[in-house]
Amino acid sequence: MSTLSQTLSATERTRLRRHAERGKTSRADLLAVLDAGMICHLGVVVNGAPLVLPTAYGRIGDTLYLHGSSANRSLHAADGQQVCVTVTHVDGLVCARSVFSHSVNYRCAVVFGAARIVTDQDERLAGLRAVTEQLIPGRWDAVRAPTRKELAATSVLALPLTEASVKVRTGPPGDEPEDLELPVWAGVVPMAVSFGEPEPDPALRPGTVTPDHIRLRSGRAGAGRSS
Numbered sequence: 001m002s003t004l005s006q007t008l009s010a011t012e013r014t015r016l017r018r019h020a021e022r023g024k025t026s027r028a029d030l031l032a033v034l035d036a037g038m039i040c041h042l043g044v045v046v047n048g049a050p051l052v053l054p055t056a057y058g059r060i061g062d063t064l065y066l067h068g069s070s071a072n073r074s075l076h077a078a079d080g081q082q083v084c085v086t087v088t089h090v091d092g093l094v095c096a097r098s099v100f101s102h103s104v105n106y107r108c109a110v111v112f113g114a115a116r117i118v119t120d121q122d123e124r125l126a127g128l129r130a131v132t133e134q135l136i137p138g139r140w141d142a143v144r145a146p147t148r149k150e151l152a153a154t155s156v157l158a159l160p161l162t163e164a165s166v167k168v169r170t171g172p173p174g175d176e177p178e179d180l181e182l183p184v185w186a187g188v189v190p191m192a193v194s195f196g197e198p199e200p201d202p203a204l205r206p207g208t209v210t211p212d213h214i215r216l217r218s219g220r221a222g223a224g225r226s227s
């Protein structure tokens, strides 16, 4: 259970100026956007210039965890610095009658804060587990744990979920009233992320069945098992 306020209080940098009515202010909305995703974009200033890179993430309570190689420039530049992390889901292409009114239906979260490289070994492992489980729930316990050498080659970054905004667009296009009579198709083309049939590694040990967590992740639970 979160120890933070269940309402996202707007700060000077999280206050939506454009289309403020699309803002969501409950922490549950923030967690829903984060938990529905697996890739974020980490924005950090490196050597005086902004760098925005996509990366996997996981969440434990009110902390977001990112991981990467210990040689990862952006993770280390982020240590002790202000960063911005975004998570975006595109839900549809909004086709209007005018070029100007075209839009996108989306759910998006923006998190600001001071990040820190995690040094506590237990928290590092928990963070790595969270990132793995965010990608494929059930995977961490099914595979070999990281060795000391692998752990030494990995950095874990933590970001508190204390300052964040959520913006959501839903619904049909917002055409100007005078455009409604135009003989132009308008509406929404829905969009969703889907997984394909799991493709076994050609080097898979004979007889290795596709585990439930993989079938579940691929949306093929209940289908016949194959090796």
Ligand SMILES: Cc1cc2nc3c(=O)[nH]c(=O)nc-3n(C[C@H](O)[C@H](O)[C@H](O)COP(=O)(O)OP(=O)(O)OC[C@H]3O[C@@H](n4cnc5c(N)ncnc54)[C@H](O)[C@@H]3O)c2cc1C
Pocket: 013, 014, 015, 016, 017, 018, 019, 088, 089, 090, 104, 106, 107, 108, 109, 110, 164, 165, 166, 167
């Ligand atoms: C998939 C997608 C496509 C988009 N395409 C366009 C586009 O083509 N053109 C366009 O103008 N806008 C687009 N947007 C909206 C865009 O993200 C901004 O919200 C918008 O451009 C307003 O920018 P601004 O600098 O005026 O933000 P401001 O309203 O000034 O931002 C102030 C604060 O509001 C919060 N905020 C702003 N935008 C978001 C967001 N999307 N999600 C969560 N918090 C937010 C942040 O905390 C930010 O610091 C798109 C959004 C998404 C998710």
